Amino acid sequence: MPCAFEIETIRASQTGSASPELLRHQQGCPHCGEALQIARIFHQDAEYLSEHAAPPPAAQVWAAAGRRRRAIALERATILLRVLKASGLVYAAVFILWAAHALANLHEGFVPPVLDGKALNASLEGAVLAALCVGIGLCYTLRGDRPPTR
Amino acid sequence: MTLADTIANYAGSATREVSGIDEDAFRALYDRTARPLWVYLVRASGSRDLADDLLQETYCRFLSRYGGRSALPPMDEAATRSYLFRIATYLLHDRWRQGGNAVEVDIEAVEAAEVSTAEPASVAHIDVRRVMDSLKPRQRQILWLAYVEGMNHAEIAAITGLGALSIRLLLFRARRQAATLLRPEENRKG
Numbered sequence: 001m002p003c004a005f006e007i008e009t010i011r012a013s014q015t016g017s018a019s020p021e022l023l024r025h026q027q028g029c030p031h032c033g034e035a036l037q038i039a040r041i042f043h044q045d046a047e048y049l050s051e052h053a054a055p056p057p058a059a060q061v062w063a064a065a066g067r068r069r070r071a072i073a074l075e076r077a078t079i080l081l082r083v084l085k086a087s088g089l090v091y092a093a094v095f096i097l098w099a100a101h102a103l104a105n106l107h108e109g110f111v112p113p114v115l116d117g118k119a120l121n122a123s124l125e126g127a128v129l130a131a132l133c134v135g136i137g138l139c140y141t142l143r144g145d146r147p148p149t150r
Numbered sequence: 151m152t153l154a155d156t157i158a159n160y161a162g163s164a165t166r167e168v169s170g171i172d173e174d175a176f177r178a179l180y181d182r183t184a185r186p187l188w189v190y191l192v193r194a195s196g197s198r199d200l201a202d203d204l205l206q207e208t209y210c211r212f213l214s215r216y217g218g219r220s221a222l223p224p225m226d227e228a229a230t231r232s233y234l235f236r237i238a239t240y241l242l243h244d245r246w247r248q249g250g251n252a253v254e255v256d257i258e259a260v261e262a263a264e265v266s267t268a269e270p271a272s273v274a275h276i277d278v279r280r281v282m283d284s285l286k287p288r289q290r291q292i293l294w295l296a297y298v299e300g301m302n303h304a305e306i307a308a309i310t311g312l313g314a315l316s317i318r319l320l321l322f323r324a325r326r327q328a329a330t331l332l333r334p335e336e337n338r339k340g
Contacts, residue, residue, distance in 0.1 A: 002322035055188035
């Protein structure tokens with residue numbers, strides 16, 4: 001079974017502040033003796049690694065964090081563009097279906113009440129406006145994908 | 151100017167300050183906390199390259215949480231250290247889930263050269279590497295956190311996401327296994 005004083009023993013060996021009771025326990029406990037031996041070897045290894053190699057410099061990590069932040073900002077900003085693009089496509093699909101349905105009725109000689117001149121003008125204006133928005137949005141987005149010419 | 155440029159310039163205008171912490175403060179924090187975290191990652195992952203990547207990713211995540219919408223509460227030195235170890239351990243597990251455990255290769259060449267020096271510290275270094283290679287990933291983490299970082303069961307449980315009672319048992323088994331693996335080497339040296 002694990003010894004309840006194991007971690008306390010390790011901490012005391014690191015800080016050098018073992019109580020007399022803990023020292024007495026360590027002398028008679030094979031588990032704590034084994035833990036101390038492993039901790040000593042691991043500590044030597046940690047010191048060796050710290051002396052012979054180093055983590056990446058802080059500036060490199062800082063620069064990576066900055067790049068990550070810019071990427072996240074870009075991702076967030078393009079969400080609105082994606083939503084506009086999808087809305088434009090949905091509007092276009094609905095308009096095409098509605099127009100096809102209305103034209104089919106026209107062909108049969110029946111003019112539905114929604115297809116009077118005023119409604120038709122409003123629909124066409126809306127379609128042109130949507131096409132303009134989608135076109136401008138696409139143009140702006142596509143420009144961003146081109147490599148700089150400088 | 152393109153949309154990408156506009157946004158990049160906006161985000162880049164605060165290069166002196168990422169997520170509410172300026173570069174000098176970050177450098178001070180990094181100098182205090184990075185080395186033990188990196189050594190832990192090297193030993194737990196078995197690869198210096200992977201440890202470098204994970205260390206960088208750990209601090210990026212830490213910084214993104216530091217001033218984000220779900221900002222961290224103020225933390226003291228010990229809590230910050232514990233939080234960094236938790237992120238690193240999570241990333242390590244994530245990496246193992248994605249790519250298995252086949253990362254323990256690149257220290258070989260460096261350490262093969264070190265055997266010839268045969269300093270006591272370097273011998274212990276080789277021993278630990280051999281032991282760590284033979285242990286399961288979870289065992290490596292728990293042993294290191296307990297015996298090098300001096301963390302108690304509750305602290306290790308918070309970092310690894312396991313229960314404190316499980317940690318006690320896992321640490322016992324890992325210690326027995328590590329002792330068995332180290333013993334022949336110790337006897338040979340004696």
